Structures are given as structure tokens and as C-alpha cells.
Amino acid sequence: MSLRYALLALLTSRPMTGYDVSKQFSQSVAHVWHAPDSQIYPELNRMERDGLLESTVVPWGKKGTKKEYAVTEAGIAAFREWMDAPIEIRRQREPAYLKAAYLEWAEPGAARAELEQFRDHWTEHLTMLEATRATLVDRSHPTLARRLEHYDANQWDRIVRYKIFAYDGLIDQARAAVAWAERGLVLVDELEGSTVD
Amino acid sequence: MSLRYALLALLTSRPMTGYDVSKQFSQSVAHVWHAPDSQIYPELNRMERDGLLESTVVPWGKKGTKKEYAVTEAGIAAFREWMDAPIEIRRQREPAYLKAAYLEWAEPGAARAELEQFRDHWTEHLTMLEATRATLVDRSHPTLARRLEHYDANQWDRIVRYKIFAYDGLIDQARAAVAWAERGLVLVDELEGSTVD
DNA sequence: ACAAACTACCTATCTCTATAGTGAGTGGCA
């Protein structure tokens, strides 16, 4: 159910088409809540049906049209309500840690390969998070820039710092994951013996 | 699909009834992969149908019976295959971090309450993880003890250290979450002003 | 003039997960 609020969060910066949303998503909210467009389009429809969004049809080229969604008053209210409600605690679902606990069943080579894959994935993710964090710090992040336009300049610092705070948390998690995988590689080498050719 | 492998992992320690599984789950594998019994029972059935488990009906009291599941050769093979396959990378789905990024929309009181709730949840989780880790270190963990019986004593250290390694990763994540929430509380106080009565 | 890449939006289907039950047997204790 958080997808709805992730979309509201994004759309509070400016009105967007479904396509914009699905593109913007990957550069901001997706770091925190991934969704494919096959989920985004139907959800936007449902949100309009529920009165959280309203759409205007905009011409596009000669014959084409596109639908731009804007958050309604009811949408703002729903978002505020969600913000003030207790957070849903996520269930633990971590296949990587599950596997790690049973690494004695893996081939030594496979164990190493998986830890490397895990480390590389998180390293890449970390790089992206740090890059995005930097665009928040210097306020060059496009969605953030559009968002700040609605606010008085004396509010900017407050808004930006919450976003940086969120990214800091994600960066911490990513760094912890990378460090853990690296310790895992050392452990595998120690326990399985180094079989490097 | 990892539920299947989480169940296999647990059942490699010893044969169990569905009820045992759903109880043991919460004390071990659930730290890494939570599942309610309404998922466990049907999955055990499907795994038997697919030949990964076989069940024997055991009498229980005067009239009652229970069904004990044991991993088959095919089950072991499937588990090994999964262990050697690349890990599925989980999508980011973190409502807490999503909210954190938009904390300017929350009431200051609500923001504080949520961060406290988040911190408390992870603190509690951390305590449980550390307690379980300790039972792995001293090998008093019941499922681990049963598991080690299948192995030669010179393998014990290897097996135990992988489990400790997995818990260390979870503990790192939990600690990072707690520390982040604490920084968040300081930030909220700074930005929203201290409105403590 | 045409292809390729991009914008725009949507559907179908399947699996996974969550929630909330049902119902019967057992063992202890008051």
C-alpha cells in the first residue's frame, strides 16, 4: 500500500504524466521503493478514482494525447495522514542472509561468487546513492528543485536535510552490506582454503 | 520462492511436523525469512508433491496423528542447487526511509513518535539477534545442536561460523538502523524545535 | 523515405503474501 504514498510524494513536487512518474521514479523514490510501470499506471488510475489525483488531458504532437496527474486536496490530506500514522514494520525477507547461514552447503567457488555478486550489487547501489545524495546537497536534483519552488526560502534547508537524512540511512545500510560481504569473502577463504589458480 | 529453501534449510537439521516447523521457524530462520503458518503448511504439501519431502504419519495420543516431514535426496539436491545459484537481489521496499525523506510533511510530534517506534523495533530485534548469536557461539541453540549431530566434529567450527557470520550481518543492519533513528531524533529536535512540555 | 529509439499507456497472468479464520485432539488442573 506504500506505492500509493510513494507516488503521492513524487507528485507533490509537480504534476506529471504516468510516463514522467515512471521515469522520475527510478531516479528518486525508487531508491526507497521500487515499482515497475505495470504497477504505476493502474495505481494512478485507482488514485484518480479515489479522488487523490485529478488528471487533465494534454495534447502531444498532432494526434497524440497524454494525461497529466495533479495531487488534489484530498490527496494532500491522505499523504499527511499517512505521514502521521505509525510506520508499517517490514518483515525480514533476506535471501542473501538466509544463504549465508547455510554456506556449508555451497561449493566454495559458488560461495565466493555469490558474496562477490552481493558486494558488487551493493557497491553499485552505494555509488548511485552517494551520487544522488550529492545532488541533494548542492540542490541540483531536478525533482527537489521543482519541489523547493513551492516553499519559502527559509524552509529549504529543513526540506533538504530530511532528504539527505533518508539517503544517509540508505547509504549506511549499503556500506554495512558491502563490509559484511567483504568479511564473508575472507571467511570463505579461511574456511574453504584458497583455491585460486 | 525462497520460502521453499528456508524450509529445506530448517528440515536438513532433522525431520519435523508442520507444527514443529512453524514453531522452530520463529526462533531461527524467521530472523532472515519470516513466514506465517498459513504459508508454511501449504508449501510443505507442495514440496511433498514435488518430491522434495516425504512424510510419515506418526500417532499422537489416542486418536490423533501428525505428519512428519523429512527431506528426500531430491530435496537435498534442490537445496544444493539453490545454494550454488546466484542470489536473487531484493527490490528496495523501505517505508521507513520513504517517510524519512518527506518528514517535512509530518507533524513534529508524529515524526518523533515514528522515529522512536522505528528505533525501538530495531533495538528489540537487535537484542533478539544478539541473544540468538550467543546461543550459536556456545552451541546451545537447539536446532544447531541437532544439525551438528550429522557431521564430523572437525566440521563443526565451519558450520557454526557461517551461521554466526549471517547473524553478524543482521546485527550490523540492526545497529545501523538504530543509530540512524537516533540521529533522526536529534535532527527533528533541531529542525522542529524542542516542544517537550 | 525509412528505421530506430523514445514517449505514452495499458493488460493479462501468475505467484507471493497477509489476514483471518476453521476444527479437532491432547494434557493438565481445579
Place this chain on the structure above:
DNA sequence: TGCCACTCACTATAGAGATAGGTAGTTTGT
């Protein structure tokens, strides 16, 4: 004798999410 907590096993249903498509118009480069 009756009650309660626990053991055991399962079902029904709805919603969320993943995967894999489809269709139509637009822009850009050659």
C-alpha cells in the same frame, strides 16, 4: 466434570507484486 491452553493442520480470500507482453504515436538521424 468442565475448562483452558496448547498442539496440529488446514482453508479461503483478497491484495500486492513480478513478469511479460501489447499498441499507438513521436522524434531523430540517415
